[in-house]
Amino acid sequence: xxxxxxxxxxxxxxxxxxxxxxxxxxxxxxxxxxxxxxxxxxxxxxxxxxxxxxxxxxxxxxxxxxxxxxxxxxxxxxxxxxxxxxxxxxxxxxxxxxxxxxxxxxxxxxxxxxxxxxxxxxxxxxxxxxxxxxxxxxxxxxxxxxxxxxxxxxxxxxxxxxxxxxxxxxxxxxxxxxxxxxxxxxxxxxxxxxxxxxxxxxxxxxxxxxxxxxxxxxxxxxxxxxxxxxxxxxxxxxxxxxxxxxxxxxxxxxxxxxxxxxx
Amino acid sequence: xxxxxxxxxxxxxxxxxxxxxxxxxxxxxxxxxxxxxxxxxxxxxxxxxxxxxxxxxxxxxxxxxxxxxxxxxxxxxxxxxxxxxxxxxxxxxxxxxxxxxxxxxxxxxxxxxxxxxxxxxxxxxxxxxxxxxxxxxxxxxxxxxxxxxxxxxxxxxxxxxxxxxxxxxxxxxxxxxxxxxxxxxxxxxxxxxxxxxxxxxxxxxxxxxxxxxxxxxxxxxxxxxxxxxxxxxxxxxxxxxxxxxxx
Numbered sequence: 001x002x003x004x005x006x007x008x009x010x011x012x013x014x015x016x017x018x019x020x021x022x023x024x025x026x027x028x029x030x031x032x033x034x035x036x037x038x039x040x041x042x043x044x045x046x047x048x049x050x051x052x053x054x055x056x057x058x059x060x061x062x063x064x065x066x067x068x069x070x071x072x073x074x075x076x077x078x079x080x081x082x083x084x085x086x087x088x089x090x091x092x093x094x095x096x097x098x099x100x101x102x103x104x105x106x107x108x109x110x111x112x113x114x115x116x117x118x119x120x121x122x123x124x125x126x127x128x129x130x131x132x133x134x135x136x137x138x139x140x141x142x143x144x145x146x147x148x149x150x151x152x153x154x155x156x157x158x159x160x161x162x163x164x165x166x167x168x169x170x171x172x173x174x175x176x177x178x179x180x181x182x183x184x185x186x187x188x189x190x191x192x193x194x195x196x197x198x199x200x201x202x203x204x205x206x207x208x209x210x211x212x213x214x215x216x217x218x219x220x221x222x223x224x225x226x227x228x229x230x231x232x233x234x235x236x237x238x239x240x241x242x243x244x245x246x247x248x249x250x251x252x253x254x255x256x257x258x259x260x261x262x263x
Numbered sequence: 264x265x266x267x268x269x270x271x272x273x274x275x276x277x278x279x280x281x282x283x284x285x286x287x288x289x290x291x292x293x294x295x296x297x298x299x300x301x302x303x304x305x306x307x308x309x310x311x312x313x314x315x316x317x318x319x320x321x322x323x324x325x326x327x328x329x330x331x332x333x334x335x336x337x338x339x340x341x342x343x344x345x346x347x348x349x350x351x352x353x354x355x356x357x358x359x360x361x362x363x364x365x366x367x368x369x370x371x372x373x374x375x376x377x378x379x380x381x382x383x384x385x386x387x388x389x390x391x392x393x394x395x396x397x398x399x400x401x402x403x404x405x406x407x408x409x410x411x412x413x414x415x416x417x418x419x420x421x422x423x424x425x426x427x428x429x430x431x432x433x434x435x436x437x438x439x440x441x442x443x444x445x446x447x448x449x450x451x452x453x454x455x456x457x458x459x460x461x462x463x464x465x466x467x468x469x470x471x472x473x474x475x476x477x478x479x480x481x482x483x484x485x486x487x488x489x490x491x492x493x494x495x496x497x498x499x500x501x502x503x504x505x506x507x508x509x510x
Contacts, residue, residue, distance in 0.1 A: 087351040091410065094315040095368050096341045253319045256278060259312050 022169045029175060036182040044188035058217065059187060060131045062210065064121045066186045068144055069206060070177055071117045072151025075110020076103070077158045077173040084167065084261055093258060099249045103242065106159075107152055114148055139216045142227055143209050149234040150206045154180060156241040160248040166261050185210050205233040266293045268418055268450045269314070274323035276309055276474075283309040285474035286323070291418070294444050296451040298465030298482075302502040306474040307454045308349070311420045314452070315345055327418060341369060346411040347422035348404065354396035358387060358406055361395060362413055369414045381409045384439060386432065400427040408436060412443070419443075419451045425460060437464060458494040468494075470501055477501060 017023050083089045092102065125131040134140065158176045161169055183197065184206035190198055201207040212226035252258045269291040276284040284306040291297045299307045312318040314325060316336055325332040327339045352361045359378060366374040382391050385405045390398060398406060404427045411419060419440075425433040437460065443449040455461050461468065462482040470478035470485070478485055478501060482494055489497045 082353070086353045086355075087349070088353050090315070090317060090345075090347070090350045091352060091365070092368070094317055094340065094343075094345060095365075096337045096370075097368060098337070250319070253317065256276075256283075256309070256312070256318045259317050 020168060022171055029179075033178045033181065037187065040182065040188045040192050044192045047192070058214070060125050060129055061133055061213065061217070062186045064118070064125060064133050065144070065147060065210070065213065066181070066184070067117060067121055068114050068147045069151040069154075069184075071114045072110045072148040073155040073158065073177045074151075074173070075113045076106040076152060076155030077162070079106040079109055080159045080162060081170065081173055084162075089261060090259060099246055100242070103156065103245065106155070110152065110155065111148060114151075137216070139212075139222050143213055143230070146205060146209050146227070146230045146234055149238060150209065150230075151177075153205075153234065153237045153241050156238070156245050160241070160245045163252055163261060164248050164257065166257065180204060180206060183207060189214060203233065205230040205237065208233070267291065268293050268328055269452070270324075270326040270329075271310075271314070272324045272326075274310070274313060274325065275321045276306075276313060276318060277321045282474050284313070284320075287469075287471070287474070287476050288323075289469055289476065289479070291450045291452060293450055294448040295466050296440070296444065296453055296464050298461045298468040299452060299454045299471060300461060300468055300498060301471035302498075304473075305471040307471055308347075308422060309474075310471070311345065311347075311422055311452065311454070314420060315343070316340065341414075342417045343420070344411040344414050344416040344418075345420040345422070346404075346407045346424050347420075348407075348424075348426045349422065350407065351403065352395055352406060352410065355394065357394055358382075358391050358398070358409075361406065362409060365410050365413055371414060377413055377415075381413050384412070385409050386435070401429060401432065404428055405432065405436075412439065415447065417447070417449065419449060421451060421453050423455055424453070425455065425457070433460070440464070458498060462494050470498075472501060 083092060093099075122133050125133060154177050158172050161172055161176075183193070183201040183204050185193070185201060186206075190201055190207055190211055193201055208226045208230035212223045212230065215221065215223040215226065249258075252261070267290040271290070272288050273286050274284055274288070275282065275286050287306075287310065289297070299310065301307050309318060313320050314327075314332075316332060327335075327343065330339060332339060353364075356364070359382075362378045362381070363374065366377065371377060382388055385408060387402070387405055387409060390402050393402075395403070395406065404424070408424060411421070421440075425436055428436060440449070440451060441464075444451065451464075453461070453464055455464075465482060467480065468478075468482055468485060469476055478488075478497075480488070485497055486492065486494060489500060491497045491500070
Protein backbone atom coordinates (compact mmCIF):
# COMPACT_ATOMS: atom_id res chain seq x y z
CA UNK A 1 0.00 0.00 0.00
CA UNK A 2 1.46 3.35 -1.05
CA UNK A 3 0.52 6.39 0.96
CA UNK A 4 1.23 8.80 -1.92
CA UNK A 5 -1.52 7.18 -3.97
CA UNK A 6 -3.95 7.44 -1.04
CA UNK A 7 -2.86 11.06 -0.53
CA UNK A 8 -3.39 11.74 -4.23
CA UNK A 9 -6.96 10.47 -4.03
CA UNK A 10 -7.56 12.41 -0.82
CA UNK A 11 -6.31 15.57 -2.52
CA UNK A 12 -8.55 14.88 -5.52
CA UNK A 13 -11.62 15.00 -3.25
CA UNK A 14 -10.40 17.77 -0.96
CA UNK A 15 -9.82 19.99 -4.01
CA UNK A 16 -13.54 19.64 -4.70
CA UNK A 17 -14.42 20.83 -1.20
CA UNK A 18 -11.96 23.72 -1.39
CA UNK A 19 -13.76 25.18 -4.37
CA UNK A 20 -17.29 24.04 -3.70
CA UNK A 21 -19.48 25.83 -1.20
CA UNK A 22 -22.43 23.39 -1.69
CA UNK A 23 -20.20 20.45 -0.77
CA UNK A 24 -19.00 22.19 2.38
CA UNK A 25 -22.58 23.07 3.19
CA UNK A 26 -23.53 19.42 2.90
CA UNK A 27 -21.18 18.51 5.76
CA UNK A 28 -23.03 20.88 8.08
CA UNK A 29 -26.44 20.45 6.53
CA UNK A 30 -27.44 16.85 7.33
CA UNK A 31 -26.41 16.84 11.00
CA UNK A 32 -28.20 20.17 11.39
CA UNK A 33 -31.44 18.95 9.77
CA UNK A 34 -31.37 15.71 11.81
CA UNK A 35 -30.77 17.62 15.01
CA UNK A 36 -33.65 20.02 14.34
CA UNK A 37 -36.17 17.33 13.41
CA UNK A 38 -35.37 14.86 16.17
CA UNK A 39 -35.05 17.71 18.65
CA UNK A 40 -38.61 18.80 17.99
CA UNK A 41 -39.84 15.19 18.08
CA UNK A 42 -38.21 14.80 21.49
CA UNK A 43 -39.86 18.03 22.71
CA UNK A 44 -43.21 16.72 21.48
CA UNK A 45 -42.80 13.35 23.17
CA UNK A 46 -41.66 15.01 26.41
CA UNK A 47 -44.63 17.37 26.49
CA UNK A 48 -47.36 14.99 25.43
CA UNK A 49 -46.07 11.53 26.40
CA UNK A 50 -49.17 10.68 28.40
CA UNK A 51 -51.69 11.75 25.85
CA UNK A 52 -50.32 10.63 22.51
CA UNK A 53 -53.20 9.12 20.55
CA UNK A 54 -52.65 6.52 17.85
CA UNK A 55 -48.88 6.62 18.13
CA UNK A 56 -48.22 4.27 15.21
CA UNK A 57 -50.73 6.04 12.98
CA UNK A 58 -49.01 9.33 13.71
CA UNK A 59 -45.51 8.28 12.85
CA UNK A 60 -45.93 5.64 10.16
CA UNK A 61 -48.65 7.68 8.45
CA UNK A 62 -46.41 10.73 8.55
CA UNK A 63 -43.49 8.77 7.13
CA UNK A 64 -45.54 7.38 4.24
CA UNK A 65 -46.98 10.79 3.45
CA UNK A 66 -43.60 12.54 3.64
CA UNK A 67 -42.33 10.00 1.14
CA UNK A 68 -45.05 11.11 -1.28
CA UNK A 69 -43.76 14.69 -1.17
CA UNK A 70 -40.15 13.51 -1.45
CA UNK A 71 -40.84 11.27 -4.48
CA UNK A 72 -42.86 13.97 -6.23
CA UNK A 73 -39.87 16.32 -5.90
CA UNK A 74 -37.43 13.62 -7.01
CA UNK A 75 -39.57 12.79 -10.02
CA UNK A 76 -38.89 16.24 -11.43
CA UNK A 77 -35.31 16.81 -10.33
CA UNK A 78 -33.89 13.37 -11.05
CA UNK A 79 -35.48 13.40 -14.52
CA UNK A 80 -33.59 16.61 -15.25
CA UNK A 81 -30.36 15.17 -13.85
CA UNK A 82 -30.79 12.07 -16.02
CA UNK A 83 -30.78 14.35 -19.06
CA UNK A 84 -27.62 16.06 -17.84
CA UNK A 85 -25.87 12.76 -17.09
CA UNK A 86 -26.66 11.38 -20.54
CA UNK A 87 -25.73 14.71 -22.27
CA UNK A 88 -29.22 14.78 -23.72
CA UNK A 89 -30.37 18.30 -22.81
CA UNK A 90 -29.51 19.74 -26.21
CA UNK A 91 -31.48 17.02 -28.01
CA UNK A 92 -34.50 18.11 -25.99
CA UNK A 93 -34.24 21.88 -25.99
CA UNK A 94 -33.02 22.20 -29.60
CA UNK A 95 -36.21 20.36 -30.58
CA UNK A 96 -39.70 21.93 -30.64
CA UNK A 97 -40.08 20.95 -26.95
CA UNK A 98 -40.96 23.90 -24.68
CA UNK A 99 -39.72 24.22 -21.09
CA UNK A 100 -43.34 24.07 -19.89
CA UNK A 101 -43.78 20.75 -21.73
CA UNK A 102 -40.62 19.45 -20.12
CA UNK A 103 -41.98 20.36 -16.68
CA UNK A 104 -45.38 18.84 -17.45
CA UNK A 105 -43.73 15.56 -18.51
CA UNK A 106 -41.60 15.38 -15.37
CA UNK A 107 -44.64 16.16 -13.20
CA UNK A 108 -46.55 13.28 -14.75
CA UNK A 109 -43.53 11.06 -14.29
CA UNK A 110 -43.39 12.04 -10.64
CA UNK A 111 -47.04 11.00 -10.19
CA UNK A 112 -46.18 7.58 -11.63
CA UNK A 113 -43.21 7.30 -9.24
CA UNK A 114 -45.36 8.34 -6.28
CA UNK A 115 -47.96 5.70 -7.13
CA UNK A 116 -45.31 2.99 -7.44
CA UNK A 117 -43.47 3.93 -4.25
CA UNK A 118 -46.71 4.40 -2.30
CA UNK A 119 -47.83 0.88 -3.20
CA UNK A 120 -44.59 -0.50 -1.76
CA UNK A 121 -44.67 1.56 1.46
CA UNK A 122 -48.38 1.01 2.09
CA UNK A 123 -48.03 -2.77 1.68
CA UNK A 124 -44.82 -2.87 3.76
CA UNK A 125 -46.46 -0.90 6.60
CA UNK A 126 -49.41 -3.29 6.51
CA UNK A 127 -47.21 -6.41 6.54
CA UNK A 128 -44.61 -5.36 9.10
CA UNK A 129 -46.59 -3.09 11.43
CA UNK A 130 -50.22 -4.01 10.67
CA UNK A 131 -50.71 -0.34 9.85
CA UNK A 132 -53.30 0.53 7.24
CA UNK A 133 -52.79 4.07 5.97
CA UNK A 134 -56.37 4.08 4.67
CA UNK A 135 -57.67 4.32 8.25
CA UNK A 136 -57.35 8.01 7.48
CA UNK A 137 -60.23 7.52 5.07
CA UNK A 138 -61.18 9.53 2.02
CA UNK A 139 -59.63 12.68 3.48
CA UNK A 140 -56.33 11.13 2.43
CA UNK A 141 -56.99 11.84 -1.26
CA UNK A 142 -57.08 15.68 -1.30
CA UNK A 143 -54.17 15.82 1.15
CA UNK A 144 -52.12 13.41 -0.97
CA UNK A 145 -52.78 15.47 -4.08
CA UNK A 146 -51.59 18.56 -2.23
CA UNK A 147 -48.46 16.75 -1.08
CA UNK A 148 -47.68 15.90 -4.70
CA UNK A 149 -48.07 19.56 -5.71
CA UNK A 150 -45.87 20.65 -2.77
CA UNK A 151 -43.27 18.13 -4.01
CA UNK A 152 -43.53 19.60 -7.51
CA UNK A 153 -42.87 23.08 -6.13
CA UNK A 154 -39.64 21.96 -4.45
CA UNK A 155 -38.77 19.92 -7.56
CA UNK A 156 -39.13 22.93 -9.88
CA UNK A 157 -37.06 25.06 -7.48
CA UNK A 158 -34.28 22.46 -7.27
CA UNK A 159 -34.24 21.86 -11.03
CA UNK A 160 -34.04 25.60 -11.74
CA UNK A 161 -31.09 25.94 -9.35
CA UNK A 162 -29.25 22.97 -10.89
CA UNK A 163 -29.89 24.35 -14.38
CA UNK A 164 -28.55 27.76 -13.33
CA UNK A 165 -25.59 26.70 -11.16
CA UNK A 166 -24.74 23.38 -12.82
CA UNK A 167 -23.70 20.03 -11.38
CA UNK A 168 -21.91 21.90 -8.60
CA UNK A 169 -25.26 22.08 -6.79
CA UNK A 170 -26.40 18.59 -7.81
CA UNK A 171 -26.56 17.56 -4.13
CA UNK A 172 -29.62 19.82 -3.82
CA UNK A 173 -31.58 17.15 -5.69
CA UNK A 174 -31.46 15.03 -2.53
CA UNK A 175 -30.91 17.66 0.14
CA UNK A 176 -33.08 20.71 -0.49
CA UNK A 177 -36.36 18.97 0.26
CA UNK A 178 -35.13 18.15 3.77
CA UNK A 179 -34.67 21.84 4.48
CA UNK A 180 -38.47 22.00 4.37
CA UNK A 181 -38.94 18.96 6.63
CA UNK A 182 -38.56 20.69 10.02
CA UNK A 183 -41.11 23.35 8.98
CA UNK A 184 -43.43 20.80 7.39
CA UNK A 185 -44.24 19.48 10.87
CA UNK A 186 -44.24 15.91 9.59
CA UNK A 187 -43.66 14.13 12.90
CA UNK A 188 -44.81 16.77 15.39
CA UNK A 189 -47.52 19.44 15.51
CA UNK A 190 -46.96 23.06 14.53
CA UNK A 191 -47.37 24.22 18.16
CA UNK A 192 -44.14 22.45 19.14
CA UNK A 193 -42.12 24.95 17.10
CA UNK A 194 -40.98 28.28 18.55
CA UNK A 195 -43.32 31.14 17.64
CA UNK A 196 -41.05 32.69 14.99
CA UNK A 197 -40.67 29.32 13.26
CA UNK A 198 -44.43 28.71 13.43
CA UNK A 199 -44.90 31.84 11.32
CA UNK A 200 -42.51 30.50 8.68
CA UNK A 201 -44.04 27.01 8.84
CA UNK A 202 -47.49 28.50 8.39
CA UNK A 203 -46.41 29.65 4.92
CA UNK A 204 -45.44 26.08 4.01
CA UNK A 205 -48.32 24.14 2.40
CA UNK A 206 -46.91 20.83 3.69
CA UNK A 207 -47.33 22.02 7.30
CA UNK A 208 -51.07 22.56 6.70
CA UNK A 209 -51.32 19.11 5.13
CA UNK A 210 -49.68 17.34 8.08
CA UNK A 211 -51.65 19.43 10.57
CA UNK A 212 -54.78 18.45 8.70
CA UNK A 213 -53.86 14.78 8.75
CA UNK A 214 -53.30 14.89 12.51
CA UNK A 215 -56.65 16.62 12.97
CA UNK A 216 -58.36 13.80 11.06
CA UNK A 217 -56.73 11.21 13.33
CA UNK A 218 -57.40 12.99 16.63
CA UNK A 219 -60.83 14.52 16.01
CA UNK A 220 -62.16 12.44 13.15
CA UNK A 221 -63.29 15.66 11.47
CA UNK A 222 -62.12 16.90 8.12
CA UNK A 223 -60.21 20.20 8.57
CA UNK A 224 -61.39 22.07 5.49
CA UNK A 225 -59.52 25.25 6.40
CA UNK A 226 -56.16 23.41 6.43
CA UNK A 227 -56.92 21.93 3.03
CA UNK A 228 -57.91 25.37 1.71
CA UNK A 229 -54.68 26.93 3.00
CA UNK A 230 -52.56 24.11 1.58
CA UNK A 231 -54.29 24.30 -1.82
CA UNK A 232 -54.08 28.10 -1.98
CA UNK A 233 -50.41 28.24 -1.04
CA UNK A 234 -49.58 25.38 -3.41
CA UNK A 235 -51.33 27.10 -6.32
CA UNK A 236 -49.55 30.36 -5.58
CA UNK A 237 -46.08 28.79 -5.19
CA UNK A 238 -46.43 26.52 -8.22
CA UNK A 239 -47.46 29.42 -10.48
CA UNK A 240 -44.62 31.60 -9.16
CA UNK A 241 -42.02 28.82 -9.45
CA UNK A 242 -43.01 27.84 -12.99
CA UNK A 243 -42.66 31.50 -13.96
CA UNK A 244 -39.29 31.66 -12.16
CA UNK A 245 -38.17 28.46 -13.95
CA UNK A 246 -38.91 30.09 -17.32
CA UNK A 247 -36.88 33.13 -16.26
CA UNK A 248 -34.00 30.86 -15.19
CA UNK A 249 -34.24 29.06 -18.53
CA UNK A 250 -33.94 32.38 -20.37
CA UNK A 251 -30.99 33.42 -18.16
CA UNK A 252 -29.25 30.11 -18.86
CA UNK A 253 -29.68 30.61 -22.62
CA UNK A 254 -28.36 34.15 -22.25
CA UNK A 255 -25.27 32.98 -20.35
CA UNK A 256 -24.75 29.90 -22.52
CA UNK A 257 -25.21 27.64 -19.48
CA UNK A 258 -27.73 25.29 -21.04
CA UNK A 259 -25.09 23.79 -23.35
CA UNK A 260 -22.52 23.59 -20.56
CA UNK A 261 -24.63 22.29 -17.69
CA UNK A 262 -23.40 18.70 -18.10
CA UNK A 263 -19.72 19.57 -18.35
CA UNK B 264 -31.86 31.84 -57.90
CA UNK B 265 -32.10 29.60 -54.82
CA UNK B 266 -33.96 30.85 -51.79
CA UNK B 267 -32.08 31.63 -48.55
CA UNK B 268 -33.36 29.30 -45.81
CA UNK B 269 -31.01 30.58 -43.14
CA UNK B 270 -30.24 34.30 -42.87
CA UNK B 271 -27.87 35.51 -40.20
CA UNK B 272 -27.32 39.23 -39.89
CA UNK B 273 -24.70 40.93 -37.73
CA UNK B 274 -24.83 38.13 -35.13
CA UNK B 275 -22.77 38.61 -31.96
CA UNK B 276 -22.38 36.78 -28.68
CA UNK B 277 -20.49 38.12 -25.72
CA UNK B 278 -19.94 36.28 -22.45
CA UNK B 279 -18.92 39.04 -20.07
CA UNK B 280 -15.88 40.67 -21.65
CA UNK B 281 -15.19 37.73 -23.98
CA UNK B 282 -16.59 38.00 -27.49
CA UNK B 283 -17.28 34.52 -28.86
CA UNK B 284 -19.00 35.63 -32.07
CA UNK B 285 -18.43 39.11 -33.44
CA UNK B 286 -20.95 40.54 -35.88
CA UNK B 287 -21.08 37.74 -38.45
CA UNK B 288 -23.52 37.71 -41.38
CA UNK B 289 -24.15 34.89 -43.82
CA UNK B 290 -26.87 33.01 -45.64
CA UNK B 291 -27.46 29.37 -46.47
CA UNK B 292 -29.40 28.78 -49.67
CA UNK B 293 -31.87 25.95 -50.13
CA UNK B 294 -29.94 22.79 -51.01
CA UNK B 295 -26.59 24.37 -50.17
CA UNK B 296 -23.91 22.84 -47.97
CA UNK B 297 -22.03 25.59 -46.17
CA UNK B 298 -18.80 24.66 -44.43
CA UNK B 299 -17.85 26.46 -41.25
CA UNK B 300 -14.10 26.31 -40.71
CA UNK B 301 -11.93 27.69 -37.98
CA UNK B 302 -9.56 26.80 -35.18
CA UNK B 303 -10.80 25.71 -31.75
CA UNK B 304 -12.53 28.61 -29.99
CA UNK B 305 -13.26 30.44 -33.26
CA UNK B 306 -17.00 30.58 -32.53
CA UNK B 307 -18.27 27.74 -34.76
CA UNK B 308 -20.11 25.81 -32.05
CA UNK B 309 -21.47 28.99 -30.42
CA UNK B 310 -22.86 30.00 -33.83
CA UNK B 311 -24.58 26.62 -34.20
CA UNK B 312 -25.94 26.85 -30.64
CA UNK B 313 -27.44 30.26 -31.44
CA UNK B 314 -28.97 28.88 -34.64
CA UNK B 315 -30.57 26.11 -32.55
CA UNK B 316 -31.86 28.51 -29.90
CA UNK B 317 -29.66 27.05 -27.15
CA UNK B 318 -27.83 30.35 -26.67
CA UNK B 319 -29.46 33.77 -26.95
CA UNK B 320 -27.47 36.14 -29.18
CA UNK B 321 -26.25 39.41 -27.65
CA UNK B 322 -27.21 41.20 -30.87
CA UNK B 323 -28.10 40.48 -34.47
CA UNK B 324 -30.89 38.56 -36.12
CA UNK B 325 -31.51 34.98 -37.19
CA UNK B 326 -34.19 34.15 -39.72
CA UNK B 327 -34.85 30.56 -40.77
CA UNK B 328 -37.33 29.81 -43.58
CA UNK B 329 -37.84 33.58 -43.69
CA UNK B 330 -39.15 33.60 -40.10
CA UNK B 331 -37.55 35.41 -37.13
CA UNK B 332 -36.23 32.67 -34.84
CA UNK B 333 -37.46 34.13 -31.55
CA UNK B 334 -41.06 34.46 -32.70
CA UNK B 335 -41.28 31.11 -34.52
CA UNK B 336 -39.01 28.82 -32.47
CA UNK B 337 -41.35 25.82 -32.41
CA UNK B 338 -42.24 26.02 -36.10
CA UNK B 339 -38.59 26.38 -37.12
CA UNK B 340 -37.14 23.69 -34.85
CA UNK B 341 -39.66 21.12 -36.06
CA UNK B 342 -37.93 21.34 -39.47
CA UNK B 343 -34.35 21.62 -38.23
CA UNK B 344 -32.07 19.04 -36.66
CA UNK B 345 -28.45 18.64 -35.67
CA UNK B 346 -25.75 16.15 -34.86
CA UNK B 347 -22.75 16.86 -32.70
CA UNK B 348 -19.95 14.80 -31.27
CA UNK B 349 -20.48 16.68 -27.99
CA UNK B 350 -24.07 15.54 -27.56
CA UNK B 351 -25.22 12.05 -26.69
CA UNK B 352 -28.54 10.26 -26.18
CA UNK B 353 -29.98 8.54 -23.08
CA UNK B 354 -27.53 5.79 -22.20
CA UNK B 355 -29.95 3.32 -20.65
CA UNK B 356 -32.23 3.15 -23.70
CA UNK B 357 -31.68 0.93 -26.72
CA UNK B 358 -30.87 2.46 -30.10
CA UNK B 359 -34.42 1.78 -31.29
CA UNK B 360 -36.00 3.22 -28.13
CA UNK B 361 -33.98 6.40 -28.49
CA UNK B 362 -35.13 6.83 -32.08
CA UNK B 363 -38.74 6.24 -30.97
CA UNK B 364 -38.45 9.01 -28.39
CA UNK B 365 -37.04 11.41 -30.99
CA UNK B 366 -39.79 10.52 -33.46
CA UNK B 367 -42.44 11.22 -30.80
CA UNK B 368 -40.75 14.46 -29.79
CA UNK B 369 -41.02 15.74 -33.35
CA UNK B 370 -44.52 14.34 -33.81
CA UNK B 371 -43.57 12.11 -36.75
CA UNK B 372 -45.96 9.68 -38.40
CA UNK B 373 -45.00 6.24 -39.83
CA UNK B 374 -42.48 5.94 -37.01
CA UNK B 375 -41.65 2.24 -37.46
CA UNK B 376 -40.99 2.46 -41.17
CA UNK B 377 -38.93 5.64 -40.78
CA UNK B 378 -36.79 3.99 -38.10
CA UNK B 379 -36.35 0.85 -40.22
CA UNK B 380 -35.32 3.00 -43.16
CA UNK B 381 -32.73 5.09 -41.33
CA UNK B 382 -31.32 2.05 -39.51
CA UNK B 383 -30.84 0.35 -42.87
CA UNK B 384 -29.31 3.43 -44.50
CA UNK B 385 -26.74 3.89 -41.73
CA UNK B 386 -26.10 0.13 -41.44
CA UNK B 387 -27.20 -0.02 -37.80
CA UNK B 388 -29.13 -3.31 -37.95
CA UNK B 389 -26.62 -5.26 -35.88
CA UNK B 390 -26.91 -2.88 -32.91
CA UNK B 391 -30.49 -1.61 -33.18
CA UNK B 392 -31.50 -3.45 -30.00
CA UNK B 393 -28.28 -2.69 -28.16
CA UNK B 394 -28.25 -0.46 -25.05
CA UNK B 395 -26.78 2.93 -26.02
CA UNK B 396 -24.24 2.82 -23.17
CA UNK B 397 -22.65 -0.23 -24.82
CA UNK B 398 -22.14 1.36 -28.25
CA UNK B 399 -18.67 2.07 -29.59
CA UNK B 400 -17.92 5.73 -30.36
CA UNK B 401 -18.44 5.09 -34.07
CA UNK B 402 -21.82 3.44 -33.42
CA UNK B 403 -22.77 6.32 -31.11
CA UNK B 404 -21.96 8.84 -33.86
CA UNK B 405 -24.13 6.87 -36.26
CA UNK B 406 -26.97 6.94 -33.73
CA UNK B 407 -26.76 10.73 -33.36
CA UNK B 408 -26.72 11.04 -37.16
CA UNK B 409 -29.72 8.71 -37.38
CA UNK B 410 -31.50 10.91 -34.85
CA UNK B 411 -30.78 13.95 -37.05
CA UNK B 412 -31.86 12.31 -40.32
CA UNK B 413 -34.90 10.56 -38.85
CA UNK B 414 -36.94 13.77 -38.68
CA UNK B 415 -36.23 14.54 -42.37
CA UNK B 416 -35.19 18.10 -41.60
CA UNK B 417 -34.98 20.89 -44.15
CA UNK B 418 -31.95 22.37 -42.40
CA UNK B 419 -29.26 20.32 -40.73
CA UNK B 420 -26.45 21.55 -38.46
CA UNK B 421 -23.60 19.07 -38.32
CA UNK B 422 -20.82 19.72 -35.82
CA UNK B 423 -17.90 17.42 -36.73
CA UNK B 424 -20.31 14.66 -37.74
CA UNK B 425 -17.84 12.08 -39.04
CA UNK B 426 -15.12 12.61 -36.42
CA UNK B 427 -15.19 9.10 -34.98
CA UNK B 428 -16.40 7.14 -38.00
CA UNK B 429 -14.29 4.72 -39.98
CA UNK B 430 -13.62 5.80 -43.60
CA UNK B 431 -16.30 3.45 -44.99
CA UNK B 432 -19.15 4.70 -42.78
CA UNK B 433 -17.90 8.29 -43.05
CA UNK B 434 -18.10 8.04 -46.84
CA UNK B 435 -21.59 6.53 -46.67
CA UNK B 436 -22.68 9.32 -44.31
CA UNK B 437 -21.42 11.97 -46.72
CA UNK B 438 -23.24 10.17 -49.55
CA UNK B 439 -26.45 10.20 -47.51
CA UNK B 440 -26.17 13.93 -46.85
CA UNK B 441 -25.60 14.60 -50.54
CA UNK B 442 -28.50 12.39 -51.52
CA UNK B 443 -30.83 14.11 -49.06
CA UNK B 444 -29.73 17.43 -50.48
CA UNK B 445 -30.57 16.19 -54.00
CA UNK B 446 -33.89 14.58 -53.09
CA UNK B 447 -35.31 17.04 -50.60
CA UNK B 448 -33.33 20.24 -51.03
CA UNK B 449 -31.70 19.80 -47.60
CA UNK B 450 -29.54 22.74 -46.51
CA UNK B 451 -26.56 21.95 -44.29
CA UNK B 452 -24.18 23.89 -42.08
CA UNK B 453 -21.16 21.69 -41.65
CA UNK B 454 -18.15 21.93 -39.36
CA UNK B 455 -15.18 19.61 -39.59
CA UNK B 456 -11.47 19.60 -39.00
CA UNK B 457 -11.05 17.21 -41.90
CA UNK B 458 -10.08 19.55 -44.75
CA UNK B 459 -10.56 16.99 -47.53
CA UNK B 460 -14.04 16.26 -46.26
CA UNK B 461 -14.79 19.96 -45.98
CA UNK B 462 -13.65 20.51 -49.55
CA UNK B 463 -15.61 17.53 -50.84
CA UNK B 464 -18.82 18.45 -49.07
CA UNK B 465 -19.05 22.22 -49.08
CA UNK B 466 -20.40 24.39 -51.88
CA UNK B 467 -19.05 27.36 -49.98
CA UNK B 468 -16.83 27.80 -46.95
CA UNK B 469 -16.82 30.43 -44.23
CA UNK B 470 -13.64 30.76 -42.24
CA UNK B 471 -14.09 31.99 -38.67
CA UNK B 472 -11.33 33.26 -36.41
CA UNK B 473 -11.85 34.87 -33.01
CA UNK B 474 -15.55 35.13 -33.74
CA UNK B 475 -15.17 36.97 -37.05
CA UNK B 476 -15.54 35.85 -40.64
CA UNK B 477 -12.10 36.27 -42.15
CA UNK B 478 -12.59 34.38 -45.40
CA UNK B 479 -15.54 33.26 -47.47
CA UNK B 480 -16.04 31.56 -50.82
CA UNK B 481 -15.73 28.22 -52.58
CA UNK B 482 -12.80 26.00 -51.59
CA UNK B 483 -11.23 26.60 -55.02
CA UNK B 484 -11.61 30.37 -54.75
CA UNK B 485 -10.14 30.44 -51.24
CA UNK B 486 -7.17 28.26 -52.22
CA UNK B 487 -6.52 30.35 -55.30
CA UNK B 488 -6.72 33.63 -53.38
CA UNK B 489 -4.15 32.43 -50.84
CA UNK B 490 -1.96 30.81 -53.47
CA UNK B 491 -2.20 27.39 -51.88
CA UNK B 492 -3.03 24.02 -53.39
CA UNK B 493 -4.48 22.51 -50.20
CA UNK B 494 -7.20 23.87 -47.96
CA UNK B 495 -5.19 22.71 -44.97
CA UNK B 496 -2.39 25.14 -45.92
CA UNK B 497 -4.93 27.97 -46.05
CA UNK B 498 -6.28 26.87 -42.67
CA UNK B 499 -2.82 27.00 -41.10
CA UNK B 500 -2.08 30.37 -42.68
CA UNK B 501 -5.36 31.93 -41.51
CA UNK B 502 -5.40 30.28 -38.10
CA UNK B 503 -1.91 31.58 -37.45
CA UNK B 504 -2.90 35.13 -38.24
CA UNK B 505 -2.53 35.44 -42.04
CA UNK B 506 -4.14 38.30 -43.98
CA UNK B 507 -7.93 38.03 -44.24
CA UNK B 508 -9.62 37.39 -47.56
CA UNK B 509 -11.55 40.43 -48.61
CA UNK B 510 -14.65 39.71 -50.59
